[in-house]
Amino acid sequence: MVEWTDFERATIQDIFSKLEYEVVGPQALARCLVVYPWTQRYFGNFGNLYNAAAIMGNPMVAKHGTTILHGLDRAVKNMDDIKNTYAELSVLHSEKLHVDPDNFKLLADCLTIVVAAQMGKAFTGEMQAAFQKFLAVVVTSLGRQYH
Amino acid sequence: MTTLSVKDKDTVKAFWAKVSGNADEIGADAVARMLVVYPQTKTYFSHWKDQSPNSPAVRKHGVTVMLGIGEAVAKIDDLKAGLASLSELHAFTLRVDPANFKILSHCILVVMATMFPNEFTPEVHVSLDKFLASVALALSEKYR
Secondary structure, three states, X not given: OOOOOHHHHHHHHHXXXXXXXXXXXXXXXXXXXXXXXXXXXXXXXXXXXXXXXXXXXXHHHHHHHHXXXXXXXXXXXXXXHHHHXXXXXXXXXXHHOOOOOHHHHHHHXXXXXXXXXXXXXXXXXXXXXXXXHXXXXXXXXXXXXXX | OOOOXXXXXXXXXXXXXXHXXXXXXXXXXXXXXXXXXXXXXXXXXXXXXXXXXXXXXXHHHHHHHHHXXXXXHHOOOOHHHHOHHHHHHHHHHHOOOOHHHHHHHHHHHHHHHHHOOOOOOHHHHHHHHHHHXXXXXXXXXXXX
16 A cells, blocks of 8 residues: 655645636646647647647647546555555556557656646645646556556 | 656746746755755755755855756756766765655746746746756666
């Protein structure tokens, strides 16, 4: 089981309580599609992803970005059992969506960068460490049911 | 994986022109973050008495790293040749595992996001990420 310090728990709750889901989610997914264009393979039916401007303005990307970020809420609320919390979502991503689990890390990195941009100097090294540890646990849990 | 397009190079040079005035601060923050977020990197600095984020050694090292980045921007058209001596330094003297280049690159990108949220657009991000990957590759040239 993952051990969380009081600081880490507080940091995760704090960051997510202040997050504008409809801003950060879309920005994180859009950034991922721009910075790592091969991730676009999973969004063939999202319409125009031809260039950065199109991606940033695409309403389907925005909607899905928000959905993904709300998906993280489950982990925020169940930090002591993220593994089981995501068992079902892991099966979904593996069996139905066929997403290469390496992509989870790419999205996690983009989310870190978007949160960093939102928080500025307030996003200290210690907060970054806690946030990245949290995302790493989520990423591992999402990859667990693959076979 | 990484050939820098004309657009990448122009984007990197333009962004660098905007941020290089803060190079010292960027470098200090990136190195400090690296030591906190990826504690295994501290193993390379066991000779520093003080490894805390605001220590003079950390700040000085941040300056050194960013001077290297600045040099890479200036030699962006031939990184392999331009960074040859830095590669020898990292390969034979410092012997830094090249996996750590990726770690420091990520920290540099996070610092850019915190300090320049409006300028560090996704387009700038992708070009800078490609550039830092190319720098890492050039630094790894002499390893084996």
